[in-house]
Amino acid sequence: MSASRLEQGGRIDRSSQVSFKWDNQNFTGFVGDTLASALMASGETIFGRSFKYHRPRGVMSAGVEESGAIVTVGRGDRRDPNVKATTQEIYEGLEASGQNAWPNVRRDIGAVNNLMSRFFSAGFYYKTFMGIPPMEWGKGTGIWMQYEKLIRKAAGMGVASREPDPDTYEHGHRFCDVLVVGSGPAGLAAAVQLAQAGLDVMLVEQDYELGGDYLNQTSPDAEEKRKASIKALQDAGATILTRTTAFGLYDYGVAGLLERVTDHLAEPSPHTPRQRFLTVRAKHTILATGALERTVAFGNNDLPGIMTAAAAATYVSRYGVLPGKKVVIATNNDSAYASAMTFARVGADVTLLDARGSLPDSVGGLLDSKGIALKASNTALCANGKRVISSLDLAVDSGAGWSAGETVDCDLLLMSGGWSPVVNLLSHRSVRPVWDKDNLCFVSPKHDEPIQIAGSANAVWGTSDCEQSGKSAADAAIAAINGDKTSVSVSTAVGGWETPIKPLYEVKVEGRKLKSFIDPQHDVTADDVRLAHQEGFVSVEHLKRYTTLGMATDQGKMGNIIGLALMAEALGREIPEVGTTTFRPPYTPISLGALTGRGKGAHFKPLRRTPMHEWNLANGATMTEAGLWQRPWYFAREGEGITEAYIRETITTRETVGLVDVTSLGKIAIQGPDATEFINSIYSNAFAKLPIGKARYGIMLRDDGIVMDDGTTWRFSETDYFMTTTTAHAAKVMVWLEELLQIRWSHLKVHVTSVSEQWAGSAVAGPKSRSVLEACVQDENAVSNDALPFMGVIETQLKNGVTCRIARISFSGEMAYEMYVESDYSESMMDMLWESAKSFDGCLYGTETLGALRIEKGHVTGVELDGRVTIEDAGLGAMASDKKSYIGSALRKRPDLNRPNRPQLVGIIPKERSETFKAGSVLCAEHKIEGHGEGWITAVTHSPSMGHWIGLGYINGGYSEWSGKTVVAADPVRRGNINVEIISPHMVDPSGERMRG
Amino acid sequence: MIRINCPFCGERDHSEFSYGGDGSIVYPALDAPVEQWVEAVFQRENIRGVQTESWQHVSGCRQWILVERDTMTHEIHSVRAAHEGVAKVLEAGK
């Protein structure tokens, strides 16, 4: 192969030179070049090394089906592996390098694998390293894991950057009447027809230029037509996206697009995303996705200097590059004749081998006049050459199969083994393509999807036939959108070749051993397919996985059909009987960054801050995450860490008073004449007679009798309630109430409104809490023990005139209040409360102290109410009414939910009081530390009241079963096992005198 | 992506909705025998074909709706408000 730039021709801009680097050497090309075309023009032949054997690989195509020139582009944190050199546009300063090779693709030490290739056949890894005969050494998955690391290193796959991706990616949403995929003759014709009919059309093209096969044609007519169509589209207001791949089709006309916004730019604007992931909803879709030329399996068919025929012609006509001067073309169909003439026209020495005996009449004479040597009944048998092709052994069809023929010198071999329409996107919709035996390819069957397939994607080969096919598809789309089901269906005749294509998938002759690749990227050979068949892999899906055929980055775009044909031959069946593997999205690889979009880092999930967030920070809070919420964790003073801080806060709250932001609790307004009945039906305990001005703690169960959530509900009038939920389950409870009211109990006249955002709240806890309140409200009698007793509720005015809802409820076990104001007034409320609390030597506290206080009291939270426990398990059986029916009351009676040895809530203390232990430890009987043990620890804290560590958890049978026995808190992977004792969960003030006082 | 025609908001991506469950279940009265509750809560069909399911337009109007969907093809045959009274009003207004 001795490629060179032609003196003239092509669509490149010869006035704009571009400098770039390939394997650290300087190269130049022109604007309009791909990396492949620019390197070929500079005489480069080896672009990569193969996966297993490290065989040299060159350019095999001119597009997305590329299986040889797979390279790494960029460096540092922008290193992008497995890029197809055939689609990468060059830009000033681009840096690219070869993969799978060391020190570089030209001199690769791993090439020694090629000498051992008989050991690397199908299933090699499994057999060798997982211990399947005949190589039983190194048996077992443990050893396999070790080998795998070595293999991954030696085997080829580009290396991604290990640094964070510096680029941004966007997600976008689009709508249109018709999405047209592909801008070749069929796609352009369809788009123009639709746009001129007044439809909202979106045309997407993966290439950087519109035109598809028009771009490969050198006639001025083709260019005129292309330009006129584009202008017509622009005039009609169509949306046109280039460098955009429709990578997947989904339900309801939804398509996934990837727009490569800056991958071709030397200096992208920092304000531009690198790529956009677009979700398009189209009423109808037209697939004008073209067809890919196939190669054929023959000896050494992976040598650099061998490529598909139309692709080679593309390099001549589009890029002005002559890939070789002494060219042999081997074909089994008419299409390669055009490629032959393209090469003859630019002065190459062309020999055309046609596997068929009878040849197209019309081109025969033409070939003579161009000086092309034509050999019928000939094809390629085995390529020769050390690093690039230098000669070709021919095979001759003597009427009784192939036999060895002469050897001809060449520096370029072009293959045309037929064309495979790109039906991939249709396949994403579960439409299985059917085999067209006249054109030897899979085509779209009749189907019910709102999708038309046009042009060579539907096996229509001629340019004007493709244009017509596009127009018919447009008509069909218009009819479908107008609801006209009777009329148009695409009726363009498929095919269009003068002489029928001849089946040709593999060339071999008796007695000659050949290495014939069908998946050059994964080094899968024809022999591998036969071996897999011998070993019993007869389904194509198994064949694919065992040999890895079609599983490389190109997903078998070129090789799959050959693999199927060989499997069919081995099975003695026809190709359609063997079937085809299912194409799945994406059509071409898409970056993880594009899938992620902006949803990373701080934007990975929504951030919720309470209205007093800034206030908390200003007053020394260290924040923590509670679900989506940011909540104060602790308020460290000078010299304190978290431990010192939360212990001080806990002591202060029990001794004087503490304030904590509780805004994140869910808050739901429940209003309406049937509100009482509604609430009484969802809580397990009695609510029918809750007096106005009172709050009650309530537990709600699921239908199946398991605890869903707990909280308090306050009554303000006959028809007006205020419910609080846990922070974790706020959204779930709201959805549940809406479901009940809209579906199950639509007769109830009740409104539920989420008011979590509207009310900001603080708990005021501790013996001095009432005194703090008295200093903040206008009428201090309103908060007296008589006016606001335990579980009492009032609405009153703060000193600044702001209305405040106060309930005397306690999570801490101290005398305590929860008070809420409209969110905008939260900071002024906190200023007042804090000013007052400070005068009693009070403190601010966070979730760590909130936890310590409630663990001491044995109050449950989401970690205890984890969706597995019953109300009895949580020690709250007294909250389950037997006098009424409510959600879950029937199924909580199930026998298994009532067996005596269920895990029950207990308190846990270390046997040696100075020891600590961790939440998540497994509770085991003393001499039986195994399996799931007898229970688990849900929460731990240091308890200042008790002077040592305490915990909550569940253990089979509960306190009565384990009281006085030694239990082991097993924590084998963290801090080991320690002995603990099981006590009542109500560890501080079990009678509740402090909170009632 | 399924597109659901919310009776209140119009056609929207299914990602705006959350799936509820089998919409054909008639839940027994709260004081019904436990057997009826076992039947309603646990004994479910795994339908291949058209089933009625409940969805909530949770990132939209928050209304619960009943959707007849083919589990094989995702084809939606009908959508209506789950609230009986509301469904009747909408039906009458057509």
Ligand SMILES: [Zn+2]
């Ligand atoms: Zn809606």
